[in-house]
Structures are given as structure tokens and as C-alpha cells.
Amino acid sequence: MSEPDYDADLAAHVNTVLAEFLREASESIGHTEPAFEPATAALCDFVLGGGKRMRPTFAWWAWRGAGGDPAGDHAPGVLRAVASLELIQACALIHDDVLDSSDSRRGSPTVHVAFAGRHAEHGWLGSADAFGLAAAVLIGDLALAWADDMFSEAPLPPAVLRAGRPAWRAMRTEVLAGQYLDVHTQATGDASVEAALRIDRLKTAAYTVQRPLHLGAALAGASTELIESLLAFGRDLGVAFQLRDDLLGVFGDPSVTGKPAGDDLREGKRTLLLALGLRFAAERNRGHDADIITAAVGNPDLTGNDVERVRDVLTDLGAVAEVERRIETLTASALDSLTTADLADPAPKRLTELAIKATQRTH
Incomplete structure (x- = not known):
């Protein structure tokens, strides 16, 4: 066999x-x-x-x-x-x-x-x-x-499982902390760019990419240096992945995302996309555009036309382009970190493919 x-x-x-x-x-x-x-x-x-x-x-x-x-x-x-x-x-x-x-x-x-x-x-x-x-x-x-x-x-072997335990424990705690930070931010109405990025780093980057990488490497007995390189790769890639997901949450096709169009708006998600939209509206004295965004966030009765209006405003303000730019920059930074990691083949190729897949425009 x-x-x-x-x-x-x-x-x-x-x-x-x-x-x-x-x-x-x-x-x-x-x-x-x-x-x-x-x-x-x-x-x-x-x-x-x-x-x-x-x-x-x-x-x-x-x-x-x-x-x-x-x-x-x-x-x-x-x-x-x-x-x-x-x-x-x-x-x-x-x-x-x-x-x-x-x-x-x-x-x-x-x-x-x-x-x-x-x-x-x-x-x-x-x-x-x-x-x-x-x-x-x-x-x-x-x-x-x-x-x-x-x-x-x-x-x-028990020693192998013990080696993976620190990553396992950290991941379980971080995902719950990220969920709490998410609902806390919604409750307080913190629409700042800084708050959105904190959630992205804790709830998504750490839990989706960094700690799984940490866990796998630890199970193989990796050095501290290799784990640090993988964590750097995972940090930037994880945020880029979340930013792509934020865009899909407003602009995505429900047949791809599995959720109704604009559901992130109805749920009151305080994403970087919305934070940038509000920041740009304030900087350009476009109060009406800010009102459109603010009125949509957390509104369970948002219609398809309402969602389309928010999409137009976010695009016109340049928030969409800025998120796309950040995804590109973070993905490039992650791949740079990967090149410094002393990984056995074919892992570098496979991880590069995963990075591109996780951050592409539709996935």
C-alpha cells in the first residue's frame, strides 16, 4: 500500500x-x-x-x-x-x-x-x-x-506536542480577544484607522496566518529565527487578507462570499475601508459623504440601493484605492519576509502561492 x-x-x-x-x-x-x-x-x-x-x-x-x-x-x-x-x-x-x-x-x-x-x-x-x-x-x-x-x-511524541502548545494557546486567546475587540469597537463607535488595524492584526493576522505558521514550524522543531521570519510574513499577509475581505464585505458577489451584499455594513463592522472613507471625507469637508457612510453602518434595514450609494461614496473618496494600495504593499512586504526565511523546498513556492490567493481580488 x-x-x-x-x-x-x-x-x-x-x-x-x-x-x-x-x-x-x-x-x-x-x-x-x-x-x-x-x-x-x-x-x-x-x-x-x-x-x-x-x-x-x-x-x-x-x-x-x-x-x-x-x-x-x-x-x-x-x-x-x-x-x-x-x-x-x-x-x-x-x-x-x-x-x-x-x-x-x-x-x-x-x-x-x-x-x-x-x-x-x-x-x-x-x-x-x-x-x-x-x-x-x-x-x-x-x-x-x-x-x-x-x-x-x-x-x-509528547515533546513534539509540547513544542506546539505555546502557539496553540496564544492562538485560542488571541482569536477571542480579537472578537471582543471587534464588538467593543462597534459598541463604542470607534471609527478610527488605528482601531480598525488593531482588530485586523489580532483577529485575523494572528489567528488566520501567524499562529498557524508558528504552530506548524514549532511542530517541526524550528529555530526561533525561522519562527520570527514566519511571524513577520504572517503579520503583513494576515492584514492584507483581512483588507481584501473587508472589500468583499461591501463590494463582493454574494455567490462568492456566501453572505448578502453589504452585510458587513448592516452588522456595523468598523473596517479600515470605512475608517479611511470617514477620514478622507473629513479632510475634504465632505460632510454629506460622511453622513452616508455613518448612516449605513449598523443599519439592519439597508437596501441594495443604500449599499450601492455607500460603494459609490467610498470609491469616489479614494478609500477603495487606498485599501487596494495597502493590500499590494503588505503583500509585497510579506513576500519579502518570506525570502529571508530559511525554508526547505517546496514550502517557499507554496506559501507564495497561498499569499497571492489569499489577497487576490476574488477568492
């Missing part, structure tokens, strides 16, 4: 180990509490129903670049360890949808909306919306608990 070629189709192998783990974990609790089955099924469907597997991919190629052997004894364990990142992502997304009162994700009802519908369908007691919110919080919590189980039970 030939060895699996993890490099050739990493996402498929990640999906396979996720499906195996989720089946085993679901069966275990299902035997003792069958009533919990809809919750575990919802989590399984959410995790296996989509996603780019970006975080495991960054982690895997950092491991490979730091000397990890895809045909060696540790490869299956590393695959399982990096695949567990998708469960942290599931937790973050399910909870984000609750925090943002989002109705849809990937073209389907969000978890809290689906469970509210389940409550209403069965005619249960109490508030359907409250039940949906409670179920989503608990399902997100389950994803986080299972992520730790999947990582800690990966078939790797």
Missing part, C-alpha cells in the same frame, strides 16, 4: 481526518445522550460543509518548510494536529454569526437561525430566538472543546 501524498491534495486529507474525528466524537456522546445528536450533527455539517482549509494549509507548509517529512512517521500526526485548527475556526464563525446577528453563511442559515427554526417547527416552549442563540453558543463551545481534544490526541 502506497504512502498518502499529503502535499498533493492537502485539503482532501484534512477533510478526511476531520470527518474521522467528528464521527468518533459524535458517536461517543451520542451513545450517552441521543438528544444531543442534532447539535453534533449541525457542527459536523458546518465543519465539513465548506471552507478553504487555509489555516491547516499555512500550518502544514510551515512544518514542511521547517524540515517536516511528508513521508515520515510524524506526518499523519501533524496532519491531525493542523486539521484541528478548523474546529477553532468553526467555533469562531458560529459565535461571530451570533455576535453579528447574521442570518446566513455560505448561502445557508446560520446555526442560531437554523436552531430557532427547529424550535418554531416543533412548537416548543419559550422564545425560538433565545433557544437558537443558546444552541449556537453551546455548539461553538463544543467546537472549541473538540479542537483541543483533536490536537492533544494527535499521534505525535
